[in-house]
Amino acid sequence: MTVVTAVWNGRATLAQTLESVRQQSWPDVEHVVVDGGSTDGTLDLLAAGARSRALDQRARRGLYDAMTRAWRRSAIRAAT
Numbered sequence: 001m002t003v004v005t006a007v008w009n010g011r012a013t014l015a016q017t018l019e020s021v022r023q024q025s026w027p028d029v030e031h032v033v034v035d036g037g038s039t040d041g042t043l044d045l046l047a048a049g050a051r052s053r054a055l056d057q058r059a060r061r062g063l064y065d066a067m068t069r070a071w072r073r074s075a076i077r078a079a080t
Contacts (some may be wrong), residue, residue, distance in 0.1 A: 001026050006070040008063035010037035011045055018045075032073060036066030 003021050007014055014033075021031045033046055 001028065002030045004034060004070040004073055005031065006032045006036065006063060007033055007042055008066055009038045009040040009042060011038070011040045011042045014042055021075065030078040032070075034066045034070040034073065036062045036064070039080055 003024075005014075005017055005021075008068060010017075018031070018033075021029060035046070
């Protein structure tokens with residue numbers, strides 16, 4: 001199962017989200033965090049997360065761009 005989280009400058013709440021996903025009992029949970037170009041240390045927090053990975057922060061167009069990329073990522077994964 002893949003959990004996709006879109007985030008932009010969400011360091012204050014992202015740690016709780018990461019921990020919540022880590023505690024899921026579903027086997028083989030992949031957590032993909034799509035960042036919209038955070039400048040608040042969100043990416044540093046993600047770098048420390050072993051079971052989560054950031055996806056393509058190059059666009060850096062904000063939260064709605066991250067949400068669109070997260071949706072596309074989940075649609076692609078569901079189709080395969």
